Amino acid sequence: MEPKKNQELDLKRNSLLYFSIGLAAVLLLAYVALEWKSFHKTPYEDIAHLKLEDDLRENAPITIQKLPPPPPPKIHTPPVIEIIDDDDDKTETFIESIEPNHTTEVASIGEIEVAKEEEPEIVPWKTVEEAPMFPGCENATDHRVCFQEMIQKHIRKNFRYPKSAQEMGLQxxxxxxxxxxxxxxxxxxxxxxxxxxxxxxxxxxxxxxxxMSPGKQRGTPVKVPFSIPITFRLN
Structure with missing residues (x-):
């Protein structure tokens, strides 16, 4: 049985080929359009590319400057030594030594003034020679330990916890x-x-x-500071 249409006149026979060629042409045109570069011509373009002729270039003239001559070197002349004749009328000066020797007289003790050292007005508790004495510690072997014990005893005896501090919970x-x-x-x-x-x-x-009996430094009464903490604690 023969076909009704001529196969050579069928338009769909090469449609895939035409589609590929058209797609390649469109991609090529798109690439060229994206990569195409154009420049806007400015009125300063001619100035930028302006070239000067060699004749217009001016070279600076070479000048010769005369420098002043260097100063002459200083020549140190040796001092002139004048030799004079001996003069018998001149007397020589004798320099007497001030160093003591066996002939030097020794000053008596009464003529020597001894400088008095100023005692400090305030001496710390740990360095004072004679610590202050609390009443009742006269016969104690260690006055410092007795002093601290009597201070603690005095605080315990006179301690009164304030009522306002108890109500406020202060400690x-x-x-x-x-x-x-x-x-x-x-x-x-x-x-x-x-x-x-x-x-x-x-x-x-x-x-x-x-x-109390004051503290003493080299037998002289001095001021002695003392510190102690008092603790308030609620039961």
Missing amino acids: GRVNVVFTIQKDGSIGDVRMRGPHKILETEASRIISKLPK
Whole structure:
């Protein structure tokens, strides 16, 4: 049976080939369009490419500068030594030695003035030669240990916990520093604590300390500072 249409006149026979050729042409045109470069011409383009002729180039003239001559070197002339004749009328100066020798007289002890060393006004507790003496420690073997024990005993005896501090729940340590003066009295009291109420009570306890024998440095009364903590603790 013969086909109704001529195979050579069928348009769909080479459609795949035509499609491939058209696709390749479109891709080529798109690539050329994307890679195409164009430049905008500016009015300064001619100036940028302007070239000067060689005749217009001016070379700086070569000039010769005359420098001043260097200064002449300094020549040190040797000093002139003048030789004079001996003169018998001139007397030589005798320089007497001031170093002591066996003929030097020794000054008596009464003529020598001894400089007095100034004693410090305030001496720390640990370095003072004679520590202050608390009343009742006269017969103690160690006055420093007895002093500290009597201070602790005095604090326990006069300790009163303020009611306002108990109601407010205040407690803590108050560091107290006071100075035993040259006459044995207590002065220069300083303290630091967690609250003013506790500091006031610590000051009241220290104010009740009795008069003591002052500390001494080389036999001279001096001021001796002493520090002690007072602890306030709620049960």
